[in-house]
Amino acid sequence: MGKYILRRLVMLIPTLLGMSILIFGMLRLLPGDILDIIAGTDAQVNEEQMEKLREAMGLADPIPVQYVKWMGNMLTGDPGNSMRSGEPVAELLARALPITLELAILSVLISTIIAVPLGVISAVKRDTPLDFASRVGGLIGLSLPSFWIATLMLLFTSKYFNWTPSLKYVPIYENPIANLKQMILPAIAIGIQLMAIIMRMTRTTMLEVMGQDYVRTARAKGLQDRLVLYRHALKNALIPVITVIGFQLGALMGSSAIVEVIFGLNGMGNTLLQGIFNRDYTLVQAATLYLAIVFVLINLAVDVLYGFLDPRIKQG
Amino acid sequence: MTDINLSDASTLESGRVARQQRKWQSLRALLRNPIGVIGLIIVVATVFIAVFAPAIAPYSPSAIAFQRLQPPSMDHLMGTDEQGRDTFSRIVYGSRVSLQVGIIAVLIALVVGGFLGVIAGYFGGRLDSFLMRVVDILFAFPGLVLAIVIAGLLGPSRRNAMIAIGVVFAPAFARVVRGTVLSVMSEPYIEAGKVVGSGNMRLIRLHVLPNIFAPLIVLVTVYLSSAILSEAGLSFLGLGTQPPEPTWGGMLNVARTYMEILPSMAIFPGLAIAILVLGFNFLGDGLRDVLDPRLRER
Numbered sequence: 001m002g003k004y005i006l007r008r009l010v011m012l013i014p015t016l017l018g019m020s021i022l023i024f025g026m027l028r029l030l031p032g033d034i035l036d037i038i039a040g041t042d043a044q045v046n047e048e049q050m051e052k053l054r055e056a057m058g059l060a061d062p063i064p065v066q067y068v069k070w071m072g073n074m075l076t077g078d079p080g081n082s083m084r085s086g087e088p089v090a091e092l093l094a095r096a097l098p099i100t101l102e103l104a105i106l107s108v109l110i111s112t113i114i115a116v117p118l119g120v121i122s123a124v125k126r127d128t129p130l131d132f133a134s135r136v137g138g139l140i141g142l143s144l145p146s147f148w149i150a151t152l153m154l155l156f157t158s159k160y161f162n163w164t165p166s167l168k169y170v171p172i173y174e175n176p177i178a179n180l181k182q183m184i185l186p187a188i189a190i191g192i193q194l195m196a197i198i199m200r201m202t203r204t205t206m207l208e209v210m211g212q213d214y215v216r217t218a219r220a221k222g223l224q225d226r227l228v229l230y231r232h233a234l235k236n237a238l239i240p241v242i243t244v245i246g247f248q249l250g251a252l253m254g255s256s257a258i259v260e261v262i263f264g265l266n267g268m269g270n271t272l273l274q275g276i277f278n279r280d281y282t283l284v285q286a287a288t289l290y291l292a293i294v295f296v297l298i299n300l301a302v303d304v305l306y307g308f309l310d311p312r313i314k315q316g
Numbered sequence: 317m318t319d320i321n322l323s324d325a326s327t328l329e330s331g332r333v334a335r336q337q338r339k340w341q342s343l344r345a346l347l348r349n350p351i352g353v354i355g356l357i358i359v360v361a362t363v364f365i366a367v368f369a370p371a372i373a374p375y376s377p378s379a380i381a382f383q384r385l386q387p388p389s390m391d392h393l394m395g396t397d398e399q400g401r402d403t404f405s406r407i408v409y410g411s412r413v414s415l416q417v418g419i420i421a422v423l424i425a426l427v428v429g430g431f432l433g434v435i436a437g438y439f440g441g442r443l444d445s446f447l448m449r450v451v452d453i454l455f456a457f458p459g460l461v462l463a464i465v466i467a468g469l470l471g472p473s474r475r476n477a478m479i480a481i482g483v484v485f486a487p488a489f490a491r492v493v494r495g496t497v498l499s500v501m502s503e504p505y506i507e508a509g510k511v512v513g514s515g516n517m518r519l520i521r522l523h524v525l526p527n528i529f530a531p532l533i534v535l536v537t538v539y540l541s542s543a544i545l546s547e548a549g550l551s552f553l554g555l556g557t558q559p560p561e562p563t564w565g566g567m568l569n570v571a572r573t574y575m576e577i578l579p580s581m582a583i584f585p586g587l588a589i590a591i592l593v594l595g596f597n598f599l600g601d602g603l604r605d606v607l608d609p610r611l612r613e614r
Contacts, residue, residue, distance in 0.1 A: 139597045143591075145590065147549060252458075255549070258460075273464065292457050
């Protein structure tokens with residue numbers, strides 16, 4: 001197993017290199033940089049000062065040189081300073097990443113707890129009105145924009161409960177209750193689509209597994225229905241579901257970006273957006289790369305977990 | 317020698333006939349599928365509304381002619397917005413942006429991804445491994461995050477939103493098309509076509525493309541729903557079509573400031589997005605039941 005993980009980690013290196021080139025190239029080749037924005041907001045800056053600024057920011061170098069410098073710094077763990085505020089990007093992101101990760105974990109937890117039982121019930125009661133209702137419900141859940149749900153949540157809580165989200169983020173280790181109060185609504189808003197996806201996937205795989213020989217055997221030898229369901233069917237049906245959850249985490253970060261804006265949380269999404277609007281290269285390239293690394297590592301973890309759950313894959 | 321040619325030709329011919337029959341069976345099966353039919357109705361109705369928007373909308377979407385922030389009434393079915401424009405008319409016109417951006421973005425993804433997928437699957441070898449490597453890298457980015465970055469950097473506009481969404485979706489199309497092409501490549505009719513001396517282009521056009529059609533239809537429908545959601549998300553963030561042009565996402569964003577005075581402002585645009593996306597999801601679900609042979613057998 002250790003060897004397998006190591007091999008997969010090594011295989012990540014070319015992927016990550018490719019990603020970093022892609023991000024970097026995109027930022028440099030697309031029109032407009034931070035100096036245009038500074039020039040747009042501050043009429044006092046003249047050509048000469050602009051050139052000086054450009055050199056100070058390292059933007060005057062040829063693009064490949066800039067890339068190598070950036071990669072060198074990234075490898076030593078220093079993504080540089082924000083071109084806008086001068087703050088170290090590492091600090092900015094260290095504040096933002098925990099918020100987004102907590103949101104992601106919370107919404108995965110909530111949606112799994114609700115969706116898996118629904119999917120199982122739907123499969124067991126196949127083709128009954130109950131199954132039909134949860135299938136339609138699943139499709140509706142897939143179609144609700146997370147940012148609409150989030151907006152409506154704020155509307156109702158402020159109108160009927162006189163509650164508005166606090167503007168300052170409270171870490172969970174400081175005050176768990178205040179933290180959860182702050183995070184639970186955005187987590188649900190982000191999680192509704194995931195809930196629908198998990199529900200549909202659980203239903204499909206349960207149906208598949210329930211048609212397998214070992215389930216029929218378990219039934220035939222007189223095991224209780226419930227035991228067959230949990231010990232034989234569900235355990236096997238959940239393996240593909242876990243993969244789907246892993247894949248969906250990426251999508252989750254996307255909707256998290258918008259929901260963070262609505263709830264005023266300074267997570268990765270909000271930070272990234274500010275960076276984009278300011279053409280803050282150092283911030284955007286580091287934030288995007290970190291998000292991508294997190295995503296890639298999660299997928300790797302899912303694959304490894306998959307190997308543990310399904311011994312047939314372990315050799316792979 | 318003639319014998320072999322004959323049987324090869326008949327293999328090819330029978331494949332074509334079977335496809336024709338399947339097409340009609342599929343359509344009839346779709347019309348028997350209640351979820352698919354509801355989806356079809358929603359989608360067709362929205363297209364109708366978008367095409368005939370000038371006739372359906374009671375007012376101009378940009379006419380600043382009414383009292384601001386009115387609740388829904390007989391005169392203004394969905395009320396008026398913060399500038400005194402008729403919300404219903406803006407929702408009607410907004411369907412144009414959603415459909416246009418959604419359809420063109422998916423077309424971009426289909427053409428780019430489909431092209432790469434066919435090439436990778438058909439020719440295989442080193443080209444295939446290289447292309448799939450690139451696809452893997454693009455896949456390693458969270459989709460909407462990448463779309464936000466691309467749209468933001470290209471500059472917020474309708475065209476750039478289409479490009480951003482199209483680029484983000486293209487790898488998915490490349491992967492599915494490649495997989496399907498690979499499975500088609502092992503079919504006897506491809507072998508037969510090669511034996512009778514068909515060229516690559518002819519084989520791809522006549523035998524590969526028609527056979528990847530069914531999975532592609534499902535994929536396109538499902539991705540249309542995602543594209544419309546993404547478009548709404550981008551315009552919500554101000555990264556899509558710019559005001560004063562009405563977009564559902566943009567309207568929802570503005571509504572956040574006023575929703576405590578006028579909740580309907582935040583409700584209708586979101587409802588419009590949800591219904592259209594639901595239509596495509598229902599249609600995609602129905603099509604999958606009908607077209608996916610693995611599901612059909614069950």
